[in-house]
Amino acid sequence: MKDASPRTLLHNLPVESYVVAFTVVLWLILAVTAPNFLTGDNISNMMRQVSISGIIAIGVLCTIIIAGIDLSVGSVAAFCGVLVAQLLSHGLDVPLAIVLTLAAGILIGALNALSVGKLGIPAFIVTLAGLQVYRGLALLISGGMTVGGLPPGIKEFARGSLFHIPNLFLTLLAVAIIVHYFLSFTRTGRYLYALGSNSEATRRLGIPVFRITLIAYVLCSGLATLAGILLVSRLSVASPSMGNAYELQAIAAVVVGGASLFGGRGTVLGTVAGAILFTTMSNGAVLLDVDPFWEMVLEGLLIALVVYLDNLQKKRLSGV
Amino acid sequence: MGNVLEVKGIRKSFGPVEALRGVDLTLQSGEVLALVGDNGAGKSTLIKHIAGVYRPDSGEIRLDGRKLDLLSPAAARDLGIETVFQDLALADDLSVGANIFLGREPTRRWLGILPYIDNGLIREETAGLLKRLNSHVPGKAKSVARLSGGQRQAVAIARAIYWKAKVVIMDEPTAALAVMERQNVIKYARELAASGAGVIYIGHNLVEILDVADRIAVMFRGAIVHTTTAGETSQETLIKYMTGYHDKQAGAQRPEQEREKRHV
Numbered sequence: 001m002k003d004a005s006p007r008t009l010l011h012n013l014p015v016e017s018y019v020v021a022f023t024v025v026l027w028l029i030l031a032v033t034a035p036n037f038l039t040g041d042n043i044s045n046m047m048r049q050v051s052i053s054g055i056i057a058i059g060v061l062c063t064i065i066i067a068g069i070d071l072s073v074g075s076v077a078a079f080c081g082v083l084v085a086q087l088l089s090h091g092l093d094v095p096l097a098i099v100l101t102l103a104a105g106i107l108i109g110a111l112n113a114l115s116v117g118k119l120g121i122p123a124f125i126v127t128l129a130g131l132q133v134y135r136g137l138a139l140l141i142s143g144g145m146t147v148g149g150l151p152p153g154i155k156e157f158a159r160g161s162l163f164h165i166p167n168l169f170l171t172l173l174a175v176a177i178i179v180h181y182f183l184s185f186t187r188t189g190r191y192l193y194a195l196g197s198n199s200e201a202t203r204r205l206g207i208p209v210f211r212i213t214l215i216a217y218v219l220c221s222g223l224a225t226l227a228g229i230l231l232v233s234r235l236s237v238a239s240p241s242m243g244n245a246y247e248l249q250a251i252a253a254v255v256v257g258g259a260s261l262f263g264g265r266g267t268v269l270g271t272v273a274g275a276i277l278f279t280t281m282s283n284g285a286v287l288l289d290v291d292p293f294w295e296m297v298l299e300g301l302l303i304a305l306v307v308y309l310d311n312l313q314k315k316r317l318s319g320v
Numbered sequence: 321m322g323n324v325l326e327v328k329g330i331r332k333s334f335g336p337v338e339a340l341r342g343v344d345l346t347l348q349s350g351e352v353l354a355l356v357g358d359n360g361a362g363k364s365t366l367i368k369h370i371a372g373v374y375r376p377d378s379g380e381i382r383l384d385g386r387k388l389d390l391l392s393p394a395a396a397r398d399l400g401i402e403t404v405f406q407d408l409a410l411a412d413d414l415s416v417g418a419n420i421f422l423g424r425e426p427t428r429r430w431l432g433i434l435p436y437i438d439n440g441l442i443r444e445e446t447a448g449l450l451k452r453l454n455s456h457v458p459g460k461a462k463s464v465a466r467l468s469g470g471q472r473q474a475v476a477i478a479r480a481i482y483w484k485a486k487v488v489i490m491d492e493p494t495a496a497l498a499v500m501e502r503q504n505v506i507k508y509a510r511e512l513a514a515s516g517a518g519v520i521y522i523g524h525n526l527v528e529i530l531d532v533a534d535r536i537a538v539m540f541r542g543a544i545v546h547t548t549t550a551g552e553t554s555q556e557t558l559i560k561y562m563t564g565y566h567d568k569q570a571g572a573q574r575p576e577q578e579r580e581k582r583h584v
C-alpha cells in the first residue's frame with residue numbers, strides 16, 4: 001500500500017508468479033539448448049503428459065487447502081483405470097463404463113472423508129492405507145496383467161485434438177476452469193480455505209465442516225479417477241502398475257504452485273503451473289539426455305526447498 | 321430498553337465437576353455487562369451456553385423473552401448472538417472482508433445462472449465498517465494473518481456490528497493485547513453497545529472492567545455471587561467476591577444479599 005519498497009513488493013506478488021517465472025526461464029534455456037524442445041510433436045507430447053498429472057494435482061490441491069492430504073491418488077487412478085478397462089472388455093458401453101467407474105471413484109473419496117471427518121483418523125494415515133489398498137485392488141481385478149482389447153472409441157480420445165490442442169489438454173483446461181471457479185467464486189469454495197485456515201472457527205460460524213471435507217475428498221478421488229480413465233485412453237491399455245508415485249508428483253506440483261501444507265492457501269493456477277514445471281523438467285531431462293536419477297534428485301531438492309520456504313513463512317507470520 | 325437476554329437457573333456438570341450451579345443473569349440492550357471471576361469460576365462455560373456451544377443440564381435462556389433451545393453455535397448466531405472468542409475465530413488466510421462475511425457471503429449471478437460471491441459489495445461494506453470503528457485496520461490486506469491482536473479484535477467486532485447482533489459475547493478480548501490496543505478494544509465494546517447490542521464482557525483486569533462496564537457480575541465457583549453497577553463498586557469489593565473471602569467473612573447462607581445490604 002503506502003510502503004512500496006522492493007521487499008514488500010516481492011512479498012505482495014502472488015506466489016504463483018515465482019513458479020511461472022521459473023518455468024518460463026526453463027523453457028528459454030531448453031529452447032536454446034535442446035533442438036527438439038520447440039517442435040510441434042514435443043509440445044503436444046508435453047501437453048498430453050501434463051494433462052493427467054495436472055488433473056490429479058488439482059484434486060490433491062483441494063485436500064491440501066483444507067489442511068488434509070491425499071496420498072492414494074496414484075493408486076486410485078490405477079485401480080479405476082483397470083476397472084474401466086475391465087468393464088469395457090466385458091462389453092459395457094463406453095459411457096456406462098465411465099459413469100460406473102466415476103461412481104466408484106466418488107465412493108472412494110466419500111470413504112476417505114468419512115474416515116477423516118467422522119472417525120477422526122489423520123488424512124495422512126487414511127490415504128496412505130488407500131495407496132496400498134487400491135494398488136492391491138488394481139492388481140486383484142486385473143490378475144496382475146495388463147488389460148487390453150479396448151474399444152477404439154476410448155483410444156481415440158487421447159489421440160484426438162481440436163485446433164491442434166490435444167483433447168487431453170482441453171480436458172485439463174476444463175477441469176482447471178471449473179475448479180478455479182469453484183474455489184475462488186463460490187461460497188463452498190471459500191469455506192475450503194476457511195476450514196484449512198481455522199477449522200474450529202469455521203465450525204463455530206456454523207459452516208457444515210463435514211460437508212466441506214466430503215466435497216474436497218470426493219473432488220480429489222473423482223479427479224484421480226478421471227485421470228485414470230484418461231491414462232487408459234492414452235496408453236490404449238490398463239496396467240495395474242500405472243500411476244506409480246503420481247501422488248508425490250501431484251503434491252509437489254501443488255506445493256511448488258504456492259499452496260501451504262498447513263492448509264488455507266493454494267490456487268489452481270499455481271498448481272497447473274507447478275505441474276507444467278515438473279513436466280518441463282522431466283521432458284528437458286529426456287531431451288538433454290540427463291540421467292533420470294539426477295532428475296529425481298533435482299525434483300526432490302526443489303520440493304524440499306519449497307516446503308522449507310513455506311515453513312519459514314508460516315513461522316514469520318505466527319511470530320508477528 | 322428491556323432485557324434482551326435472561327439466564328435462569330442454569331446448571332451444568334462435566335462428570336464430577338459442577339461447573340455451573342444455578343446461574344441467573346440478565347442483560348439489557350445497549351449495556352456492557354462485565355463478567356469477572358477467578359480462573360475456573362465458570363465464566364467460559366456460562367457464555368458457551370449462551371453461544372449455543374453447550375446445553376444446560378437444567379435451567380433456561382431467553383432471548384427477547386423467547387426461550388432458546390439452541391442446538392448449535394450456528395443457531396445462536398442466526399438468532400443474533402455473536403461471540404468474540406478468547407482464541408479469536410478468524411480464518412488467518414482469508415481477507416478482512418472475507419472474515420467479516422464468513423458464512424454469510426452475499427452472492428450475485430452471472431447471466432442469471434452462475435452464482436458468485438459479490439466481493440465488490442464485501443469490500444465496500446468492509447471499508448465502511450472499519451472507518452466507523454476508526455480502527456486503522458488495513459482493509460485491503462490479503463489475509464488477516466499479519467494483523468495485530470487489536471486489529472483482529474476490530475475485525476471480529478466489525479463482524480458483530482455488521483450483522484446487528486443482539487447479544488455480543490467478548491471472552492477476555494484484551495488478554496493478549498498491548499496496552500494501547502486494550503484501550504481500542506474498550507472503545508469497540510462501547511461502540512457495540514451504542515449500536516444497540518447487549519455486550520457481555522469477560523475480563524481479568526479490574527481497572528479495565530470498571531472502565532468498560534455499565535454493570536458487573538462476579539462469578540465464584542459456578543455461581544454469580546454479586547451483581548453491581550460499575551459506579552457503585554471498587555476493585556477491593558470485587559476482589560472480595562471473586563476470592564470468596566466475603567463468603568467466609570459473612571458465613572451466611574446467602575452471603576451476597578447480606579453483603580449488598582451492608583454496602584448500600
Ligand SMILES: Nc1ncnc2c1ncn2[C@@H]1O[C@H](COP(=O)(O)OP(=O)(O)O)[C@@H](O)[C@H]1O
Pocket residue numbers: 334337338339357358359360361362363364365366
Ligand atoms: N469441557 C470441559 N470438561 C470438563 N471440565 C470442564 C470443561 N470446561 C470447563 N470445565 C471445568 O469447569 C470449571 C469452569 O471452567 P471455565 O468455565 O473455563 O472457567 P473460567 O472461564 O471462569 O476460567 C473448571 O473447573 C473447568 O475445569
Ligand SMILES: [Mg+2]
Pocket residue numbers: 363364
Ligand atoms: Mg475462560
